Amino acid sequence: MSHADIRVFVNERGVSVPAGSTALAAVRALFPEDADGIEAGRxxxxxxRGLPTAADTPVSGGAIFRVVTARERLEDASA
Structure with a gap:
C-alpha cells in the first residue's frame, strides 16, 4: 500500500485503492464481475447502512460498500 492508497471495504473485505478512486473501482478491485453487474444495472x-450509493462516489478511508441485487433494493424500499 502506497501513501496515496486508501483502505475501504466491499462486502466485508478490505481493499486498498488509489486516492481519488470511486466506489465502483473499489468493487472492481475485488469483484470484477460485480462491478460489471453494477454497470449493467443488475x-x-x-x-x-444499506442506503443507495452512486457508483461514482469518491472513496474515503474506512468506507464500507455492499453490493446487492437490484431487486433487493426495490424490495427494501417497498417494505
Missing amino acids: LRLTDS
Missing part, C-alpha cells in the same frame, strides 16, 4: 451499491 446489481446496486449501498453504504454500510
Whole structure:
C-alpha cells in the first residue's frame, strides 16, 4: 500500500485503492464481475447502512460498500 492508497471495504473485505478512486473501482478491485453487474444495472451499491450509493462516489478511508441485487433494493424500499 502506497501513501496515496486508501483502505475501504466491499462486502466485508478490505481493499486498498488509489486516492481519488470511486466506489465502483473499489468493487472492481475485488469483484470484477460485480462491478460489471453494477454497470449493467443488475446489481446496486449501498453504504454500510444499506442506503443507495452512486457508483461514482469518491472513496474515503474506512468506507464500507455492499453490493446487492437490484431487486433487493426495490424490495427494501417497498417494505
